[in-house]
Amino acid sequence: MTVPVHLRHDETFVLNLGPQHPATHGVLRVKLTMDGEYIVKAEPVLGYIHRMHEKMAENGTFAQFMPNTARMDYLHALAFNHGWALVVERAAGIEVPERAEYIRVITVELNRIASHLLWWAAFLLDLGGFTPLLYAFDDREKIIDLLERVTGSRLTYCYLRFGGVYNDIDDEFIAGTRDFIKRLRGRMPRLYHDLVTHNIILIKRIKDIGFVTAEQCRRYGATGPVARGSGIDYDIRKNEPYSVYPEFDFDVPVFTEGDSMARYMVRMHEMEQSMRIIEQALDKLPGGPVMGKAPKVLKPEAGYYYSAVETARGSLGHRLVCNGDKNPYKLKLRSPTFSNLSLFGEVAEGMLLADALAFMGSLDLVIPEIDR
Amino acid sequence: MDQVVLTNIIYVTIFLIGALLFGFGPIIIVKLLSPSSHTRQTAGRTDQLIECGMEPIGSAWIRFGIIYYLYALIFLAFDVDVLFLFPVAVAYNSPELGLRDFYEILLFVAILSLAIVYAWRKGVFTWEKKTYLHQ
């Protein structure tokens, strides 16, 4: 039930939810016009961490841009690697061996769980709970150790190559992954759901807060858990299958309420689905090489190419324009959080400031991915 | 001014001086020991209000909603309420405090909590979502 209010302009004041703020997960600034506790108008201001990725793409070769992809969304860096590798492989017509595809899916899904764990820790930190961060990071460190064995770095992975992956996974990685999944499945019902999800304080803070309708998602282009929380059954791994995803059976959690609780539950169930995918991929892992043959200097045919990949935050698109020489002529990165955040202004109007922060936490923002 | 009153006065003054020292002591110590009164500047913005690194827009001296005033009133009512309950708490376990006194205290607290009931019915505690009709 909302209360219509007429407002004279001198009763409001402008507050900066500025670049340096614990709840903005980075340097997002929101200019809030406030009427006491209520937000009259919210206007996100971007660009405080704009790092010229697209200009660098035009001045470097295709392979030189791979490290950049990991520095945009560093929580799900492998999906960004995967998106960039996919669009260039399509453009240059490079074949990827079967085993490399499976390794890509395993590492991307592990990275997705790590990203959701960090979102979960940061979201509850925004709402005031500090202890969930400790055991969520404990689980996340297990994943980071596994991925560090294979990729060599902890956060900004540069693991994929055009035509395959950098190096092969060994039995210790496979055994470690199975142990990790058994451990997380054991902890999930007690630590994550009983202690936090059914906690009355959390339910009071995020239930019926920040309603996003399916039509709003479509008009603003919101994808990923934000859209799946409002009843839109859209997951690129299912709707626009790429790599070897069609060979695994996993279902896409969709909730219809559209409030912050729905988005929360979508991500919690997605962690479970990612574990199912990893197990099936480990069971069906074929042998063979991990690196297909790819020309040293890539000169893809001129033309327009687009690839979409499902990251933890939504659909990541690479719009690539090639004119035949060794540098990409133009690369536009369609980042999911850029569109997910654009509906913040419309939804946060009339909200209490504390609820607006809970709503922003449920959008799962990574600011360098917005500013690129 | 017999001996007992004098010692009581001395106790109270010592207590008072201790409180003052405890209050102003750290301020003086910090003034002496902290590196310096001014801090190193790069943009000359030391005394600017903290607003996440940004220049605050407009001033915050505006008319606030009445609802915060009502919260202050309710707090005041119960603050005074506690003030009267202190002597009761001190004399609570003495034998002559009978059941009748207990009911008196209960009545006293009940009358004061009527303020809460009044505020509740006036809708002070409900924070509904508002939609703003922009002229």
Place this chain on the structure above:
Amino acid sequence: MGLVEQTQAALAELFPEPALPAAPAGEGDQEAPPRQAGVVVTDAARHGSHLDVLCRPDQVVAVARVLDQDGYFLEAISGVDWLDKGQFEVIYDYNRLGGEHCRVTVRALVDRNEPAVPTISGVFPAADWHERETFDFYGIRFQDHPNLIRILLPEDADFHPLRKDYMP
């Protein structure tokens, strides 16, 4: 594939003159004879988009309305600076949100000296930020956009970084 044909038919009425026979996919614009405005089916496995629409800048809003009725959503707006041909190109990517998958790429070419394209933020509010970003990087003015200011660069920046002739 009912959806691709259905969308192609819906878009076809906007382009009365018959489109050229479908140019084989992947062939660059330079070699092919300059393509007439029209709808071309492209190979999605390679190019990622099912339909490739080339239209004049003033038809952009009409195409956006047709796709809005069909339930598409705006994925991205990108600008391309064809320095040697003296043209800017604005690429709109539309996609289906759920259900059957079909991506439509709409391209509009604009002269490089005074680039002006009508805004579609009335039809898709998602375009508001994408257009501000394209203006920020290329200087393409989007006519009657509600608030066309820079989005990523500092407000007082006086250059457009992604133009091919810009080097700091």
Place this chain on the structure above:
Amino acid sequence: MGEENVPASIVQFAQLDKLLNLGRANSLWPMTFGLACCAIEMMCTGGSRFDISRFGAEVFRPSPRQSDVMIVAGTINKKLELAVKTLYDQMPEPKWVIAMGNCAICGGPFKVKENYNVVEGADKLFPVDVYIPGCPPRPEALLEGIMMLEEKITGKRRWPRVQPG
């Protein structure tokens, strides 16, 4: 003895200063100033595995008024430059700056010829006390950076330095 760039106080006793520096070194309150990828490694350091609270630095203060050290964890670009300088000004003395990650040291991966928007290094804005290389540096590197800052403040090293090899 460290603190050559921290201004002197009115009353100066040698032993008292040593005691004060020991207190300051063991309770460095960092300001939550995570900009980009290094912020995630800073959070991992705050987690329970690397546990920054062994050095008394786990109290991440959001407001500059209550923080001692500003850990610049990420890239500073031209739009954020004034905000960073404002935050540095608003911190009371004694204050220190740790430049964490290549971006804060020299612009890191974004120090390219077509760089139009990134400030190449935090020391262009204010004096930096400790540089931690890495992209992002491992949490152990951040802990080593804090130990180096403590050595700079007190002049003594708390842990024996780990010899390479």
